[in-house]
Amino acid sequence: MYRYVLGCALAAGVAASGIAASGSANAQDSVKIGLVEPLTGSVAYNGKSVVEGAKLAVEQINAKGGVLGKPVELVIEDGQCAPANSVNAVEKLVQKDKVAVLVGAFCSSATAAIMPVAAKYKIPLVTGVSSSAALTEQNNPWFFRAAETDALMAKAFAKILANDLKLKSVAYVGVNDDWGRGGVEEFSRDLSALGVKTALTEYFDHGSTDFFTLLTKLRAAKPDGIFVAAETQDGSILVKQLQEMGVQSKVFGVGSWATADFINLTGDAAEGIYAAVPYVSSVDTPRNNEFVKAYEAKYKVKPGKYGAAGYNALNITAQAIAQAGSTDAEAIRTALGKTDYKAPNGEYRFTAKGQAYGFDAVLVRIEGGTPKVVASSPVEAPQ
Amino acid sequence: MDLFLQFLTNGLVVGVFYALSALGLTLIFGLMRVVNFAHGEFYMLGGVVGWFVTTYLGLDFFSGLVLVALAIGSFGWLVDRFLIERVRGQGEEPGILLTIGLSIFLVNITLLAIGPAPLKVARAITEGPIFLGPVTITKMRLLAMVIGIALIVGAHAIIHRTRLGSAMRATFQDPMAASLAGIRTKQVYAATFALGCTLSALSGMLLASIYSAQASVGGLVSLKSFVVVILGGMGSFPGAIAGGLLLGVAEALWGGYVATGMVDIIGFLLVILILVLRPQGLFSIRAERA
Known part of the structure; x- marks a missing residue:
């Protein structure tokens, strides 16, 4: 009971701070992307890296004029790597924030729990982290994994x-x-x-x-x-x-x-x-060097696996929205399937099951x- | 046999650590009867403040330990005088809600201030394994055990050998009578709470130098400490030691011979058994209290 009360209160607290941080732009003049990551609990630290990478990607996209002529707005929720909290976070992102695409939820068990929710609302879900092979075997057409298994x-x-x-x-x-x-x-x-x-x-x-x-x-x-x-x-x-x-x-x-x-x-x-x-900052390619430089300038540390994962997932998502030409879920899903994204660590494409390949490990x-x-x-x- | 000796050693070391981290709760929950859900957060603060004073103020481990004790002790005093005092004598529920709130507050303030990353606390001595026949132990673990036992003995002596200790026991047995006898009970409550917080913080810093300090460790520490206190008997120092050792050894043997993946099950199994068979705990003198 105690843990439950604590969990809810924490989720609420972090949610509140997340909204506050993401600014007050209203739904009409921004494209919203929902991000569910563990911000408290034992993998909070890695979750925070994903958020950092994602924020850097959004910053770069918005510096180039955003997508569909609007700035991208990242709405961040704490899923705590727990299935129940992640589902709550997604419900909130979909119902209240009306996000166009979901990115998350770090732990495979949490991602498995939010996949049916994404399918229920017909919203594309991209994960940059969850690597349990079973996820892409569920034939969930709304799910894309931009990560290794x-x-x-x-x-x-x-x-x-x-x-x-x-x-x-x-x-x-x-x-x-x-x-x-x-x-x-x-x-x-x-x-x-x-x-x-x-x-x-x-x-x-x-x-x-x-x-x-x-x-x-x-x-x-x-x-x-x-x-x-x-x-x-x-x-x-x-x-x-x-x-x-x-x-x-x-x-x-x-x-x-x-x-x-x-x-x-x-x-x-x-x-x-x-x-x-799947990623290390010391790979010497022009695209990677550029990414490492930007990341280091913003956060004073070199990006790790999860910083890169957040960065890639957000770029893939934004690129798909741009390709789709609208925030229509069906169009974004089709565009995601045709992804050809040049990442710091190789090129990402998706199989019919939504599994990424082509990047270097x-x-x-x-x-x-x-x-x-x-x-x-x-x-x-x-x- | 060699394996058994190593499992037993691991269990005893972890057992002393459990007893140590439960000490503060033994005082606050066992003696004062404040169901302190923020116990783990005081432990966490010990580690985090320990990291701060050794990393940013450049103190060595032992000066850092003293500073942590002073800082968290004063903080505990203030918490008692300004928060706990307001709900004293109103039953347990307001205290439970208050400490849950306090724990959420402390975790989130720490997350806000330093983030969720694990932190490295400087070690007191250079670390290295010591081989005693078939058994391996490390210098830092031995030192932590020694300091831990010293703290347990010290806390026991304060409660049973000093005037302050007599005043504490009198106050928690019958605050009215203690007050009539001229004991300033408000000060005694605050002193006990401060002492409990200090012990939690000291164990937090000591163990953070072996593992690592992190904003989110509190929940698990609170849970295990409640297990230890309930196993040993409320307010009993020998009980806390026995409870800690029992839990540590049981976990080590279960992990060693069954599976490490389900090791947390054993602590709660023990608690259920104790509550069914001997609800007053292993060492409690009386089951009921006026």
Whole structure:
């Protein structure tokens, strides 16, 4: 009960501040895009990065005159990564703010909950983050995923991991939700197919702080490599404690690993760990350098995976609205299907199921406090 | 066997941490009978203020700890005099609503001021593993355990060996009689609340240097602390230690031999068992109070 009361009150508080921040332009002279991200709770920090990326995109779009001759207005709601709160947020965005397109909701479980709501109101929904493979298998025509899935990442990197790191056995550790479990399943399937043995599979809850019990089991299993699916908070504490427990295995992870904050929080324990990420700021292409420069000028930090995700999702959405020539939902949906967006990290297109492909994913190794690109591989359309 | 020893050590360390983080609640909820839902937020403030004083004021860990104790202690005093005092003697519900409101306020002010990012608190000593035969523990964890035990013993001594402690116990047993005997009960209430907040903040900073400080940690800390206090018995320091250790070891063994993914289930299972079998808690002297 307490948590429920607290949750509602928090959501209300953040909602109020979000509206206040987004200004008072009225519905007639702006194109509204609704953004649902976790702004409180254990992944709030990553959610905030998505919002930062999205705001930068909107700023750049509006500097060039907006879309359909009107400025784009971002309406931000806190979904807390929780299905129920995310649904409430979407209901509010649709009913009260009358947004043209929805972007969100970070955690796969929350996105799965808002997909039917988007379909009910016939409003296109673009996610830049949620990576559980099941989402695009639901054949929801209003849903588009401008992100990698665990399966696509696993496919892109399994061979590199097995051959280049010479792994014979791997322990899998993931956060106890759709995304973590999905990541562990996909990577263990693809690595097992290459003859890598599974030493251990364990999960932990969001917001866990003490991993010694898990790491005791892990150390006893003596794996060559450890696969971790975790976000910044959980992941950085886990990696620190790996070092404290004296575990020597190679660590590779998915999640927000190659960011400056992760490295800062983790300290020297981050040295030598690998991360498979859809985006890293050190990729040297003109489009990416331009994006990193703009992001750094605005936020004083280099963009991470989630900053880029928010930026890309907003650009894809705005481009689709411009293509559609109106805020008619059906027209926007058709335009989204024909997306050809040149992102800092490659080009985004969508399959018939709404899964993005064509952009580059990278494997990085953290050396001397910066992520160095080890390998990069374009994400192919799933069969 | 080696594995069991490591699980047991992990459990004992985490158990002491649980006891430590529940100390403030033992005082405020167990002794004062204020159902303090803002407990976790005082813990959180300890970590966040600790991060601020070590990062921006350049203090070392121990001076920082003293400053945090003073700052949060004074804040707790003010909260009692200006907020809690207004609802005192009106039953538990107004206090519950007040502390829920306070917790929401504190979390959102912190989010507004420093954002949701996890923060790194400077460590007291350089960290490194220590290997004791088959068991691994780290220096910082050992130090935190020592400081934790010292705080528990210190708090116990204040309550049972000092004049202030006698005044506290007298006040919470019968405020009217205490008042008639010349005890300034308003000061005693405020002092107890301030002491409780100080203990929460100290544990918050100590544990933040091992994990990390963050605006949103409070909810989980409050929940676990209520589990510890109810397990151990209201207002009992030996009870808080026993409750903490029981929870820590039970979680470690459950996580070790069953699954780490469902570890939170065990604490609540223990609470249900205790409430059914021994509702006054493991160490409580009396079940009912005048």
